[in-house]
Amino acid sequence: MWNGFTPLQLAVCALATVAPVLILGATVAALLGALSTEELIEFALGAGENPGMITFGALFVASPVQWLTGRSQVRVRKYLGISFFALALSNAAMFVLETGAGAMLSSPLLVAGTAAFALAVPLFLTSNRRSQRTLGMKRWRALHKLTYVVATALVLHVILVGDIGPGAGLITLGFIARIPALRRWSEARGLSR
Numbered sequence: 001m002w003n004g005f006t007p008l009q010l011a012v013c014a015l016a017t018v019a020p021v022l023i024l025g026a027t028v029a030a031l032l033g034a035l036s037t038e039e040l041i042e043f044a045l046g047a048g049e050n051p052g053m054i055t056f057g058a059l060f061v062a063s064p065v066q067w068l069t070g071r072s073q074v075r076v077r078k079y080l081g082i083s084f085f086a087l088a089l090s091n092a093a094m095f096v097l098e099t100g101a102g103a104m105l106s107s108p109l110l111v112a113g114t115a116a117f118a119l120a121v122p123l124f125l126t127s128n129r130r131s132q133r134t135l136g137m138k139r140w141r142a143l144h145k146l147t148y149v150v151a152t153a154l155v156l157h158v159i160l161v162g163d164i165g166p167g168a169g170l171i172t173l174g175f176i177a178r179i180p181a182l183r184r185w186s187e188a189r190g191l192s193r
């Protein structure tokens, strides 16, 4: 235990830090002229796409993990949320650099990616205690149901790209774990705490 984090939670947070830090480093290198814009785009997309999906997938299964283990995952979820948003922002920014903002809605796969990014903005901005107090928990919870729309948009995005990786698997697992009948079944067997 460190500062209330278990070793597994620390490992998950450390892993979720790798891609944003690498992309930040590459962006600084590009600003200093050590990397060309094309090299930055190629690197940032490679480092941000699948890790972004996996980070969101981990975030999406954090609540079911909390029900199953009885251990709060709130701080891990918050950390993964920040990391995911950084990667989503990077993916959107790299697309705009490479192709231009005008093309962001020019095909179904891009609409799905843009929707996932755009809806992540209000979630990111309100992922703090102050917003919970300002909005009130009822409205805050209703707003954060957008997470399900982001999850669906991301899965659609990768289905349309034709590259269904581990992140989409985690998101699907997150949806399955939320099926009310399954949750009731696990509670009845004492699997949920």
Ligand code: HEM
Pocket (backbone or CB within 6 Å): 048, 049, 050, 052, 053, 087, 088, 089, 091, 092, 095, 103, 104, 110, 113, 114, 116, 117, 154, 157, 158, 161, 163, 165
């Ligand atoms: C919101 C967060 C996003 C995540 C997690 C994400 C994730 C991914 C993943 C996993 C892939 C497949 C990568 C591969 O084949 O190696 C991909 C491809 C792609 N994404 Fe996203 N994406 C996001 C947002 C966006 C946005 C905002 C745009 C642009 C509007 C975008 C445009 C693309 C394009 C153009 C491709 C490549 C399609 C192809 O190769 O045919 N993505 N994305």
